Amino acid sequence: MLRIENLHAGYGPSRVLFGMDLCVEAGSVVSLIGRNGMGKTTTVMTIMGLIRPTQGRVYIGGADMTGRAPHRIAQAGMGLVPEGRRVFPSLSVRENLLATASAKRSHKWTLDKVYDLFPRLRERERQSARTLSGGEQQMLALGRALMTNPAMLILDEASEGLAPVIRTAIWDCLVRLKAEGETILVIDKNLKEMARVVDRHLVIEKGRLVWTGSPAQLAAAPEISHRYLGV
Numbered sequence: 001m002l003r004i005e006n007l008h009a010g011y012g013p014s015r016v017l018f019g020m021d022l023c024v025e026a027g028s029v030v031s032l033i034g035r036n037g038m039g040k041t042t043t044v045m046t047i048m049g050l051i052r053p054t055q056g057r058v059y060i061g062g063a064d065m066t067g068r069a070p071h072r073i074a075q076a077g078m079g080l081v082p083e084g085r086r087v088f089p090s091l092s093v094r095e096n097l098l099a100t101a102s103a104k105r106s107h108k109w110t111l112d113k114v115y116d117l118f119p120r121l122r123e124r125e126r127q128s129a130r131t132l133s134g135g136e137q138q139m140l141a142l143g144r145a146l147m148t149n150p151a152m153l154i155l156d157e158a159s160e161g162l163a164p165v166i167r168t169a170i171w172d173c174l175v176r177l178k179a180e181g182e183t184i185l186v187i188d189k190n191l192k193e194m195a196r197v198v199d200r201h202l203v204i205e206k207g208r209l210v211w212t213g214s215p216a217q218l219a220a221a222p223e224i225s226h227r228y229l230g231v
């Protein structure tokens, strides 16, 4: 579904990615993990067309999408739940969800289906997004990404800064999405929760892929967690 090869990118003179590789097969859930500042968000921004790589390629569904504009990447099926949520604060919950709705690729995700996944959003349908709690805003950001009927979802730190009970609700939701066959790339720090849903971890260190394996393989290799994750 998504493949990046030998990606080099950064911010002006400051280089962050040094030959990053990554592959997410259709129907799988893959994590991108690594210490702070190693280039996870930069990888996502380059995939989404928000940063232009200086070298390397991004393939989506087999098509070379390197350097394409963000709206073209979204049309190609990438649904991003960005770090920091960024819902439209003055719009209602319902308006936020309808703002991104697209039935171009599939009709799978509708308002009703998102409300079934997150009943709290149905209850707060007419409330403006700015009045939602952090956890509810995160649910809204995820629901909004689903309303684009993406071929693949990317979640950047979706459970960051949320109360434990809300965090669990977000992970439960990812388990459900996986069971429905969604393809997901998830960036997070919570290895324990991720082990419930992730097929494969990808570990990034200084802008390149250094290790890949299942949650069980990672649990059996404490030196990897210690060296690359600082845990």
Ligand SMILES: Nc1ncnc2c1ncn2[C@@H]1O[C@H](COP(=O)(O)OP(=O)(O)OP(=O)(O)O)[C@@H](O)[C@H]1O
Residues within 6 Å of the ligand: 011, 014, 016, 034, 035, 036, 037, 038, 039, 040, 041, 042, 043
């Ligand atoms: N807009 C920017 N301009 C310049 N440098 C940036 C910018 N955004 C990020 N960086 C730098 O790029 C490097 C990689 O940052 P990135 O956000 O990709 O890391 P990350 O792995 O996602 O980390 P975190 O877990 O802290 O979010 C860091 O050194 C960061 O300071």
